[in-house]
Amino acid sequence: MSTTAAHQITAGFMPLFDSAVLVAAGEMGFAAREGIELKLHRETSWANIRDRIAIGHFDVAHMLGPMPLACSLGLTPLASETIVPFSLGLGGNCITVSTAVWEGMAANGAAPDLDPARAGAALGALIRARAAAGRDPLRFAVVHPHSGHNYELRYWLAACGVDPDRDIEVVIVPPPFMADALAAGRIDGYCVGEPWNSAAVDAGTGRIVTVKALLWRNSPEKVIGARRAWAEENPDTLAALLRALHHSARWCQDPANRDELAALMARPAFLGQPEAIQMPALTGRLQLGGRAERRVEDFFLPFDKAANFPWKSHALWFYTQMVRWGQLRHTPQNLAIARDCYRPDLYRSALRPLGVALPGANAKVEGALKAATPVGSAGASLILGPDGFFDGQIFDPDKIDAYIAGQKRA
């Protein structure tokens, strides 16, 4: 067993459930089968992940979907060209509020049904009532400025008539601290991945009011970010890694492996959280608080619905949100950098030899599929969608200017 692996890869990850595909690739033998010795390093902040990729401590890492864009666009202190050859999954986040805020929302028409429009309307009414009474604005936390969490929370609020910059305060809190900060009253709500929503429900201090999968079904979340220079110097190693991740993702999606996966992630080296608290992410069966339970279709997908394909339309949607919230100026150069950051070409060339289903295009119109739809693909069949935004909006990556102009008025 001690033969030297053909490839050595050092990978960073954060203790979150959606690192599962990367973790299982290393721990369940998928990497070894592709001749890879995968060294996993747990990190404590996204800033560390980003810096260690930038200076070459890590070849690849579990990253927030918009983070490689931010690195490549020079929005971070240590700018570095980071590419995305693989996505680690779709969905997985929730929006949780304190019991006090929930009571205020319920008084304004919210019901424990996760309906984003209804919950958003109730929250908007509560926020306006508080402002009228001269009370402090509510404070919501997300995990990082360049995160899907930040953009989906803002998208939801804006669509419901709340200006996230004027009407509330948005702060950053590390995922494992969210539930405690909520319980201590330092924040009134947050958007984070599992298991950190179920943790607040478990503690009786928070209520889950809506989920990412209902705000934008089958929407992008974490990715594998790779230093571009490393990827270009080691194309075979990267391809072998992508194949290992593909097999790992399929294993993670299979319900037959749920117990084993939960036990793996529960180990102190990974999440260090009880297996039971990971089951909502795996089954989509969520306890919302106050004995309400809801099962969410496609809550978190590590493999199905082309979850691992790095769609350029995902990168471009993140780009539009960076522009929308003032993190970036919309210029042809910036747009080109964002477009080049996600690399479906690398995904295709690595997986083509396996004969797996590959999408026919590199980008899609987001929000256009109202039902599950088989799509033209090379090899086996591939089902996409439904993928709607909750407010019925469509994002066509060929009409970015119009989309950016339109969302400014929202």
Added chain:
Amino acid sequence: MSAGSLTILVIDENRIRASIIEAGLRDAGHRHVTVVHDVAGIAKRIAELEPDVIVIDLENPNRDMLENMFQLSRAVKRPIAMFVDRSDRASIEAAVDAGVSAYVIDGLKKERIKPILDMAISRFNAFSRMARELEEARSELENRKVVDRAKGILMKSRGLSEEAAYALLRKTAMNQNRKIAEIAQSLVTAAGLLGPLEGE
């Protein structure tokens, strides 16, 4: 300007390490050094202090929060750069290896921050070495305790002298290619499972 005119904020939850860094900075002639252990309410502290340099431990998960605060610039009016200079890869790597991350408020010269960073790195390294030695000393002490207990069990259950008990442990360890402390631990565990052989 003398070295002492810089305002430096050290954020470290580890009080011992923080005081080691603080002492180092003071030795180097920096008079305006503030140490904070808890990031709660840090925005207000930064606004009051207006530090030129912030040194924070990489293991602190609140780095993301702190960075964002700089970007929002509600508490800090000026933009920041990290690790002195983006192109200075060697000092970045040294800092990351040591576990220190320095935020430098915009406008500070590279020559002025370099000694602070070097000092912080060497102090971080010294602290890690100290922590490692402490850990080794502690496990050494624990090993000795468990070997003593194992000897006691052998003496009592097999009527051996202390010397003979130790020799038996050593022989078993050599035969199994394991450490004496490991063999001793197995024996203590097994004895615990088998019943009240040992009163304590």
